[in-house]
Amino acid sequence: MTLKRIVLLDNEAVQALRDPAHHKHQRVLDEVEFALKRVARTLSVRVAVPAAVRVEAGWDRTAPSWAFINRFPIEDVLLDTGHANTAAGIAKRTGVSVAYAHIGAVIHSMEADHVMVLTSDPVDLRKVAEGKPIQVVTI
Numbered sequence: 001m002t003l004k005r006i007v008l009l010d011n012e013a014v015q016a017l018r019d020p021a022h023h024k025h026q027r028v029l030d031e032v033e034f035a036l037k038r039v040a041r042t043l044s045v046r047v048a049v050p051a052a053v054r055v056e057a058g059w060d061r062t063a064p065s066w067a068f069i070n071r072f073p074i075e076d077v078l079l080d081t082g083h084a085n086t087a088a089g090i091a092k093r094t095g096v097s098v099a100y101a102h103i104g105a106v107i108h109s110m111e112a113d114h115v116m117v118l119t120s121d122p123v124d125l126r127k128v129a130e131g132k133p134i135q136v137v138t139i
Contacts (some may be wrong), residue, residue, distance in 0.1 A: 005114040007035045007047045008103055009074070012120035013139055014049060014057040018069045024120075024139045031118055031137060032072060048075040052087070052102035077106050094127040104128025 009017070009028075016024035017032060035045050049059070054076065061070055079087070079102055086105035091098065100121070107115055107129050116135040119125045125136050 003043050003114070004112045005035070005043060005045045005116070006106075006110055006112045007032070007045065008077075008106060008115065008117045009047070009049045009053065010103060010117065010119040010121065010125070011053055011057045011099055013118040014053060014059055014069070016139060017072075018057075018059070018066060020068070027139050028118055031139075032074075035116075036073070046075055047072065048077050048106070050077045050083075050099065050102040050106050051079045052099045056097070056099040077102075083109065090128050090130065093130075094124075096124050096128055100124050100128050104130065107132055107134055 012024065013028050016022040016028040019025060032047055035047055059066055059069070077083070083102060083105040086108055087098065087101035090096065090104040091101035096104070103117065103125065114135065115132070116137060117125050118137050118139055120139055122136045122138045125134070
């Protein structure tokens with residue numbers, strides 16, 4: 001049986017990973033590299049960023065200034081109809097930003113054995129999880 005894990009990035013995690021001069025860069029880089037190295041026969045790991053987070057962070061995958069972060073196999077999670085409906089409900093109930101609400105929608109929709117979120121705001125992340133078990137890594 002293959003265990004499924006997903007690592008999600010919030011806005012600050014994206015910003016830190018993009019810029020080697022960012023004071024949190026090494027912390028985020030270590031977490032992402034560790035997650036990607038754990039891909040083995042019994043463990044499937046995906047590193048992903050919700051599309052709303054990418055927009056909030058200004059991550060344009062075509063811009064040369066994002067070349068460093070583009071080296072990593074970080075998947076986009078689209079803000080499709082299902083995620084949008086779930087995120088709208090989360091935003092209404094919790095008062096968080098659209099980006100955090102989208103993270104919450106991804107948490108609720110993932111069929112993963114383990115969800116980890118790299119964030120600078122553990123309080124809002126726990127809000128959007130709404131009781132779903134997640135590992136919050138504060139950067």
